[in-house]
Amino acid sequence: MQSDAMESPARDRLAVHTITTKPWGLAEAADRYAASGVSGMSVWVEAIEGMKNADVHSTLQNAGIQVPALVRGGFFCDSSADERERRIDHNRRLIETAAEISAEMLVLVVGATPGEPLERQRGWVRDGIEALIEDANSHNVRLAIEPLHPMYAADKSCINRMADARVLCEAVRNPMLGIAVDVYHTWWDPDLDDEIRRAGLLDALFAFHICDWRVPTRDLLTDRGLMGDGCIDIRGIRQMVEAAGFSGWNEVEIFSEEHWARDQQQFLNDIITRYADC
Template identity: 45%
Template sequence: MTQQLSMNLATLRNGSSFAQMVDDCLRHGVTAISPWRDQVAAVGLAEAASIVKANGLRVTGLCRGGMFPAETAAGRQANVDDNLRAIDEAAALGADCLVLVVGGLPGASRDLPGARQMVNDGIAAMLPHARASGVPLAIEPLHPMYAADRACVNTIDQALDIAAELGEGVGVAIDVYHVWWDPKLAAAIARAGREQRIYAHHICDWLVPTTDMLLDRGMMGDGVIDLPAIRAMIEAAGYHGPQEVEIFSRDNWWKRPGDEVVRVCVERVKRVANGE
C-alpha cells in the first residue's frame, strides 16, 4: 500500500537535508513526497527537482502558497508576487498542486469578511499564471482555531465556494486535522467530489489533550480522528490519490530519526488509515 502514501516533508523536520529525507522515504518504499518551499530553497530548486526526477518521485504538492491578506495594497501585491514564484517552483518540481494556506487577519484588523475578500482577490490574481503553468491551486481550509493568524478559510464548503467563483484550476486540499469536526463533513466532501475539486488528502491525528495549537499533531492512530471513515468519504467522492502524511510535532516526531518516522508512518497508514 506504500504507493498510496505520500510523505509531507514537514513531518520530517528533524534537521535532515532534502536528500536525507528522500532517502528515508525510499528506504521504506515511499515514492511520493510533498516538500515545503523552505526545504526546497535550502537545497536549491534545481537540485531538488533533480533529486525528484532522478528517483522518479511523485510530488503530490508543494507547501505552500497563500498568506494573501496584508494591510496595504503594496503588501498584498508583494504576497501575490511571492505566490507567482511559488507557482514556478511547483511547476519546476512537477507538483500535482500548489497548496494554499490563505492567511488570517492582517495586522491589527478585526475585519474577517475583509480578510476573506483579500483571499479571493489574491487567488484570482495568481490564477492566470497558475493555469498557464499547469499548476492546480489547492486551497487548504484550516481548522477554525487558526482563523485569526493563519487561514480565514476554515471549512471545505467555504473553499469550494471560492473555487466555484474563480473557476477552473482551483480546488481543495482536505486535511483531516482541520475538518474532522465539521458536522457537514460528509456532504462537503461529496460536493467536492461532484465538483471535481479534491486535489489532495492529508492525514495525521488529533491528540487529546492537544498541548500546542500548532505543533502537537498526532501520528495516525494516536488520536481520535476516524481516518478510515473520512478516507471512505473521499474515495466515494472519486479521489483515489495518495494519503499524504503531514504531522507537525515539535516535541515528539520531530525529535526522532527520519528513518523511524517514515517506518511508523508506513505502518500506521496500513494498519490505521487503511484499516488492514
C-alpha cells in the first residue's frame, strides 16, 4: 500500500498491544514504545502477572504511556452457575485493576462452552455484563465487547458478529458498554458497514484493533500479519469507524510466532511504517 498523507492517521492515535511484542516485558515495552513515538499501550493481563497495580501504573506513567485498554476480561460462559459467578467476580477485580493502571476500558472476550446452545450462552454473557455495569460505572472503566471470528464460536466466543455485540448493547443500554472492532475478526462480515454505522448511533464504538489476514493463513491463532501483508481493507474499515464517529486509538494487535521470533525493535519500526501506509 502506498502512503497518502491526507489519509494516514496521526501517530498520536497509534497504540500497540503488549501481546504484539510479547518477548518484551512491560517496562522494556513501555520504554521502547515511548522512544519510538508510540504513546499508547493496551496492556494484556499476562504482561502484568505478579506485579502490583501501583507498580504497573508508575512504570507506564514514567514512560509517558497512555493505556487504551486492559485485555482481556469476559469468559462468562460455563455450564456451572457457581463457575459463572466466580468469573463475574474475577471480572470485578479486572475492572479494579483497569482503574488502578488508568486503562480506559476492559476488553471482553466473552467466552464459549462447547456443546451449549449459543443463544443460551449469549444470555449468560448478558447476565455477566449486567452484573458488572455498576462496577464499571463506579470505577469509570468502560466495557468493550469484542466479537470474535466465527472460527472461535465453539470455545472462545459466542459473540461472532458486530450484530451480536450491538444487540447486547441495545439490551443493556448503558453508556459504559460498547464494542471493540477488530478487523481480523470482522472484515469478512457483509453487514459490517451498516453495523458500524448502527454502533456509532449508539455511541458504542469504543475500540479499533488492526492487523492483517494472511493468505494463506498458516495458523488461525498465531499467524496474523502486519498491516499490508494480507487481504483486509484496513483503510476502508478505518474510514467506516471514523465516519460513524470513532476518534479513539488505532490499536495494533498481532499474534504471530513469526514476528515474535524477530528482533522486536525492528518489528516495532515496521509496525509504525505500515501504520502510516495502511
